[in-house]
Amino acid sequence: MAHTVAAELELESHEAAADDRVMFGFWVYLMTDLLMFAVLFAVYAVLHGNTAGGPAGNELFSKPLALTETLLLLTSSFTCGLGMIAARRGNKAQVLSWFMVTFLLGLTFLGLELREFSQLIHEGHTLSSSAFLSSFFVLVGTHGLHITSGLLWMGTTLVFVKKRGLNRHMVRKLSLLSLFWHFLDIVWIFIFTVVYLMAFV
Amino acid sequence: MKEFLIGRLTRHALPHEWFTIGGTAAFVLMAVFVIAILTWTKRWRWLWNEWLTSVDPKKIGIMYFLVAGFMLVRGGLDAIMMWLQQAISVDGAHGYLTADHFQQIFTAHGNIMVFFVAMGFIFGLINYIVPLQIGARDLASPFLNTLGFWLYVAGVIMVNLFFVLGGEYAATGWLAIAPLSGIDFSPGVGVDYWIWSLQISGIGTTLGGINFIMTILKMRAPGMTLWKMPMFTWGSLCSMVMAVMVFPLLTATLFLLFFDRYFGAHFFTALGGGDPMMYTNLIWMWGHPEVYILVLPAFGVFAEVVTTFSRKRIASYTSCVLAMIGVSVFALSVWLHHFFTMGAGANVNAFFGVMTMVIAVPTSVLFLVWVATMHKGRIRFDTPMLWFLGFVAVFTIGGLAGVVLAVPPADFQLHNSLFLVAHFHSNVIGGVLFGIFAGITYWFPKITGFKLNERIGRYAFWCWIVGFCMSFIPMYILGFMGATRRLDHYESSTGYQPFYVLMLIGGIIIAIGVALQIVQVIASIIQKKRDTTGDPWDGRTLEWASASAPPFYNFSSIPQVTSRDAFWEMKQQGLPAKKYEDIHMPTNTASGIYIAAFAFLAGFAFVWHINWLVVVSIIGIIAVAIARTFNEHTEYTITAKEVKKIEEDRQAKVSAYRTKDNRPDMGLWEFIMVVLKFFLDAVRSKRWRTR
Numbered sequence: 042m043a044h045t046v047a048a049e050l051e052l053e054s055h056e057a058a059a060d061d062r063v064m065f066g067f068w069v070y071l072m073t074d075l076l077m078f079a080v081l082f083a084v085y086a087v088l089h090g091n092t093a094g095g096p097a098g099n100e101l102f103s104k105p106l107a108l109t110e111t112l113l114l115l116t117s118s119f120t121c122g123l124g125m126i127a128a129r130r131g132n133k134a135q136v137l138s139w140f141m142v143t144f145l146l147g148l149t150f151l152g153l154e155l156r157e158f159s160q161l162i163h164e165g166h167t168l169s170s171s172a173f174l175s176s177f178f179v180l181v182g183t184h185g186l187h188i189t190s191g192l193l194w195m196g197t198t199l200v201f202v203k204k205r206g207l208n209r210h211m212v213r214k215l216s217l218l219s220l221f222w223h224f225l226d227i228v229w230i231f232i233f234t235v236v237y238l239m240a241f242v
Numbered sequence: 243m244k245e246f247l248i249g250r251l252t253r254h255a256l257p258h259e260w261f262t263i264g265g266t267a268a269f270v271l272m273a274v275f276v277i278a279i280l281t282w283t284k285r286w287r288w289l290w291n292e293w294l295t296s297v298d299p300k301k302i303g304i305m306y307f308l309v310a311g312f313m314l315v316r317g318g319l320d321a322i323m324m325w326l327q328q329a330i331s332v333d334g335a336h337g338y339l340t341a342d343h344f345q346q347i348f349t350a351h352g353n354i355m356v357f358f359v360a361m362g363f364i365f366g367l368i369n370y371i372v373p374l375q376i377g378a379r380d381l382a383s384p385f386l387n388t389l390g391f392w393l394y395v396a397g398v399i400m401v402n403l404f405f406v407l408g409g410e411y412a413a414t415g416w417l418a419i420a421p422l423s424g425i426d427f428s429p430g431v432g433v434d435y436w437i438w439s440l441q442i443s444g445i446g447t448t449l450g451g452i453n454f455i456m457t458i459l460k461m462r463a464p465g466m467t468l469w470k471m472p473m474f475t476w477g478s479l480c481s482m483v484m485a486v487m488v489f490p491l492l493t494a495t496l497f498l499l500f501f502d503r504y505f506g507a508h509f510f511t512a513l514g515g516g517d518p519m520m521y522t523n524l525i526w527m528w529g530h531p532e533v534y535i536l537v538l539p540a541f542g543v544f545a546e547v548v549t550t551f552s553r554k555r556i557a558s559y560t561s562c563v564l565a566m567i568g569v570s571v572f573a574l575s576v577w578l579h580h581f582f583t584m585g586a587g588a589n590v591n592a593f594f595g596v597m598t599m600v601i602a603v604p605t606s607v608l609f610l611v612w613v614a615t616m617h618k619g620r621i622r623f624d625t626p627m628l629w630f631l632g633f634v635a636v637f638t639i640g641g642l643a644g645v646v647l648a649v650p651p652a653d654f655q656l657h658n659s660l661f662l663v664a665h666f667h668s669n670v671i672g673g674v675l676f677g678i679f680a681g682i683t684y685w686f687p688k689i690t691g692f693k694l695n696e697r698i699g700r701y702a703f704w705c706w707i708v709g710f711c712m713s714f715i716p717m718y719i720l721g722f723m724g725a726t727r728r729l730d731h732y733e734s735s736t737g738y739q740p741f742y743v744l745m746l747i748g749g750i751i752i753a754i755g756v757a758l759q760i761v762q763v764i765a766s767i768i769q770k771k772r773d774t775t776g777d778p779w780d781g782r783t784l785e786w787a788s789a790s791a792p793p794f795y796n797f798s799s800i801p802q803v804t805s806r807d808a809f810w811e812m813k814q815q816g817l818p819a820k821k822y823e824d825i826h827m828p829t830n831t832a833s834g835i836y837i838a839a840f841a842f843l844a845g846f847a848f849v850w851h852i853n854w855l856v857v858v859s860i861i862g863i864i865a866v867a868i869a870r871t872f873n874e875h876t877e878y879t880i881t882a883k884e885v886k887k888i889e890e891d892r893q894a895k896v897s898a899y900r901t902k903d904n905r906p907d908m909g910l911w912e913f914i915m916v917v918l919k920f921f922l923d924a925v926r927s928k929r930w931r932t933r
Contacts, residue, residue: 048824051824055826058460061460062382062383062456062460062461063382063383065456065459065460066382066383066452066453066455066456069452069455069456069486070452072486073448073451073452073486073489073490074490076487076490076491076494077490077491077493077494080490080491080494080495080524081494084498084509084520084524087517087520088509088515088516088517088520091508091514091515091516091517092515093508093513093514093515168501168505168506168507169505169506169507169508169514170514171508171514171515172508172509172511172514172515172516172517173515175501175502175507175508175509175514175516176509178507179497179498179501179507179509193864197868197872201872208874210874214871
């Protein structure tokens with residue numbers, strides 16, 4: 042009996058160390074991702090004036106749309122946080138519902154962004170129109186791609202939470218996911234400021 | 243329909259020039275040979291289960307060595323081809339290469355040597371040695387490690403694939419400077435192959451960097467504080483921190499270039515508001531730190547070698563560590579010295595010139611510490627030490643030439659001349675490659691259980707040193723005479739030719755050195771002078787505390803560390819008694835191979851514009867990744883009893899050949915006789931006839 046308790050304790054500390062490592066490694070990964078965004082921001086900063094005779098940002102962007110997108114994403118970060126609190130408490134039903142709300146908010150955000158892109162392309166303002174538009178589409182699009190992968194990840198995680206319950210693995214997955222989601226939120230704040238607000242300065 | 247199925251892939255992509263036909267034939271022959279041997283010896287299942295799907299960093303390290311060694315020969319052939327062209331292409335004679343082909347060769351040579359030789363060997367060493375040095379049983383994420391390795395292999399295949407399909411590699415120089423690398427000036431698939439081989443293997447490097455930072459910071463043996471870490475681990479940590487800081491920049495830059503070429507974006511084009519100079523900045527922000535990523539682990543190797551073979555503690559551990567950290571920090575702020583001539587202005591140039599000179603300070607501190615370590619040491623001149631001494635000589639010359647180049651006015655004269663080429667070859671060959679050779683010789687008994695042949699090793703070393711001086715000292719002189727790099731033809735009135743001929747002869751001597759190194763490995767395998775102690779060099783750090791070769795779990799019980807030179811301390815105070823415990827080990831996985839295979843297909847599909855394959859590959863990557871992340875059974879446990887049995891079996895096996903092996907190392911002549919005898923026996927025994 043004593044032996045199994047010791048073995049269980051040993052396994053527990055082994056798992057806890059693994060949690061700690063994975064969390065740390067994911068932070069390092071987020072920093073590498075941030076550096077990639079840093080390049081895209083720098084490129085946008087250099088190229089945003091090079092419109093090659095085409096329209097500039099203040100003629101193309103819509104302030105209300107950008108604000109709506111920002112609010113959607115901020116709210117989704119909040120609901121994601123509520124979901125994490127529920128996960129730490131072990132409340133499966135609440136986890137599922139809060140993350141479902143987060144998922145829908147993210148999906149709406151993505152839909153709005155895609156609509157903006159398709160409108161621009163429809164009006165003939167494409168990736169190859171000018172250096173300014175190239176850097177705009179790639180910076181914002183890369184963020185959108187991250188949101189897409191976040192949604193994919195969230196969807197699969199929810200399916201597995203539903204099937205397997207809130208075990209240690211799932212809580213770990215959810216905390217990584219929430220880190221990722223908040224990270225995308227922060228990047229978006231910078232996009233909102235640098236791309237959309239500064240276009241009207 | 244055809245356009246949809248195979249994109250831009252047509253009959254014209256098949257080999258039709260002598261070098262593509264030759265390359266393709268060579269690859270096919272090698273593949274047939276390997277497949278035949280595997281089938282004949284019935285080793286397929288073994289290969290898959292024991293090696294390809296393994297998550298053991300030791301096995302992955304060995305696989306890195308094999309691939310990188312193969313690529314060293316491949317990149318070396320490129321070098322010899324260039325030297326041969328330059329030696330004979332004077333006045334009316336135009337040599338045997340066209341100008342375009344010559345440009346492709348120097349691009350491939352640079353890419354292969356930096357990405358697939360140096361990076362491969364460095365990752366191999368880090369994989370094998372770092373977990374042992376910090377007293378860990380595996381890595382923080384064994385899966386990321388196999389994924390990183392297989393992405394590297396995918397890059398290796400991609401960089402060689404142009405022989406078989408496409409027939410051209412990038413003719414842009416190893417960094418594909420814009421706008422030359424844009425679609426307007428390089429319409430072929432060469433630059434696309436370049437982009438995707440670097441992109442795929444570069445992502446692997448980022449993942450590897452994250453993994454090793456996690457491992458080194460979170461998995462050290464109890465008692466090993468940061469200030470007690472061995473020097474090689476310090477070098478690797480600095481290198482990996484830099485890797486995760488700059489490889490994302492490479493990833494982003496390559497993506498932007500890809501957007502320019504594939505979707506007609508205007509990041510680096512001359513038209514549409516693009517900024518080619520931004521490409522130069524971005525790529526060198528990654529490119530300069532990259533050489534320090536390579537050299538810092540090599541510095542770590544030299545620190546280990548010089549302490550072991552001087553039988554002394556390192557002269558000043560603290561200054562050595564601080565100097566390494568200093569080098570890593572400064573290395574991030576010198577990139578602009580690669581293009582002083584671009585016209586950033588006097589003040590900007592002055593800043594980066596000064597920073598470049600400043601980085602010589604911590605580097606000199608490292609050298610002083612190593613030389614001081616030798617002072618009053620009882621030095622043994624085994625081959626790892628010879629490589630170290632060769633490094634000190636060659637790297638110092640290269641480093642001083644670097645300080646000359648750091649002065650912007652001097653750089654305006656020397657920019658793009660052979661002086662620069664000689665400078666960075668002195669540092670990369672003298673620093674990185676000699677470091678790799680020192681490390682492999684030093685740790686070979688740990689990895690295989692027997693020492694490398696010292697005698698043939700010395701011959702190889704002298705070939706390298708003599709060959710190196712013969713090829714690169716004339717190169718410095720040529721640089722002063724005004725010869726530019728990438729020159730495939732010149733007039734005899736310039737007086738260049740004698741030097742180019744000397745360079746070719748030097749190159750051939752280096753090639754003999756490489757051949758001798760291969761002979762050295764084979765001779766050592768034939769002779770097998772066993773190391774039964776696990777500690778053949780009287781080492782100081784923890785990797786020598788485990789057996790040679792280490793069991794797959796590295797240590798039966800995790801060692802307690804109380805000081806720097808942990809193993810040395812243990813030997814002084816008597817080794818602790820063996821005790822056994824349950825061990826958790828990761829299970830093998832093929833997910834890394836699958837993801838890398840899909841990544842390769844995606845890259846291939848992008849090169850040839852096969853859109854359906856892009857979609858399929860990306861879905862494939864996502865599916866495998868999901869399956870992998872939600873697999874909760876990635877570990878198994880070996881009980882203390884099983885560990886005890888493994889250790890005792892091993893002990894019994896070792897004591898069977900416990901007698902100290904005093905045979906002299908096999909010489910070259912003896913090696914030739916042994917090999918001849920082997921083939922004669924094979925013929926005489928008539929086994930080949932009865933089959």
